[in-house]
Amino acid sequence: MTTRVAANGxxxxxxxxxxxxxxxxxxxxxxxxxxxxWDEGFCRLLAEQGHHVVRFDNRDAGLSTHIHDAGVPQPGAPAPYSLTDMAADTAAFMDAIGWPSAHVVGASMGGMIAQTLAIEHPERVLTLTSIMSTPGPDVAPPTPEAMTALMTPPPADRAGVLDQSVVTWSTIGSPGYELDEEAIRERAGLAYDRCFDPAGTARQFAAIRASGDRTQALAGVRASTLVIHGEADPLIPAAGGRATAEAVPGARLVTYPGMGHDLPKALWPDIVAEITKLTAS
Structure with missing residues (x-):
């Protein structure tokens, strides 16, 4: 059951x-x-390993608050908010659910938010897991095909969104694993029905671009850190994961051949085991 709490305004x-x-x-x-x-099956695997797992909608996504008044970011204009604001949302959300600190796992932009949380609110982060992410937007540029998939405006109709989701994940997903088109369509339909707000995604993208490079700041992170990356990721190539691991003192890097910019079901047990090894230590 989805619950809503007040956090950071x-x-x-x-x-x-x-x-x-x-x-x-x-x-x-x-x-x-x-x-x-975050697939329910993946979350349950983590829970079975002794975790109390919480997943949430960032601002401008899903059922959380959308900053509609900010409109669509225009080229050259200041971003409506930054990853610092999204990390502050996360810290305030932890306050709201009564968590002084937590083991923090972020994927892609979520990894950037998790890194920012570890830099700016270090007392909140017991361990850090950064998945398919990067210390900065220009550290590991996407392939032209992946960038096209990312930047193509979505259709307005539900059927079109489902079709486009298959094309997108065919482009940025894991070439070493079978594409589950039925699961992609099902999740895209659920997401469309929960909330469809392309302008919100554009504002999040502006936040990434406005937040710069964290490489130097990551040198100050003291939380035990795991970096997971796909060796076949075209959206944030593996160089992004390597740069993250090199920036954080003592970080452990785990890469998977054939994994792209998603979490293939076949790798869930291994990824869960890696995360559990970190949190249990």
Missing amino acids: IEIAYDSFGAPTGRPLLLIMGLGAQLIQ
């Missing part, structure tokens, strides 16, 4: 898995993605 929607007595594990999703992009 907005409302944040979330749900949870596992016993409240488990190790607190916070999942932060990426650009334009809603909490349902």
Whole structure:
């Protein structure tokens, strides 16, 4: 069941898995993605390993507050907000659910938010897991095909959005694993029905671009850190993961051949085991 709480002047929607007595594990999703992009099966696997798992919608995604008044960011204009603001949302959300600190896992833009949280609110981060992410928007540029998939405006109709989602994940997903078109369509339909706001995604993208490079600041992170990346990721190439691991003292880098910019179901047990090894230590 999705719940909404007030945090940092907005409302944040979330749900949870596992016993409240488990190790607190916070999942932060990426650009334009809603909490349902963290598959329930993946969340349950984490819960089975002793975690109390919480996934939430960032601002401008899903059922959390959308900053509609900011409109669509225009070239050259200041971004309506930054990753610093999104990290502050996360810290305030943790206050709202009664978590002084947590094991923090972020994917893609969520990894950027998690990195920013570890830099700016270090007391909140027990461990940091950065998945398919990067220290800065220009560290590991996407392939032209991936950039086209990212920047293509979505159709306005539900059927068109589902069709485009298949094309997008065919482009940026994992070439080493079978594409589950049915699952992609189902999740895209759920996301469309929960909330369809391309302008919100554009504002999040502006926040990424406005937030610069974290490489130097990551040198100050003291939380034990795991970096996970696909070796076949065309959207944030593996150089982004390597740069993150090199920037954070003592970080451990785990890469997977054939993995793109998603979490293939076949890799869930291994990824969950890596995260659990970190949080249990």
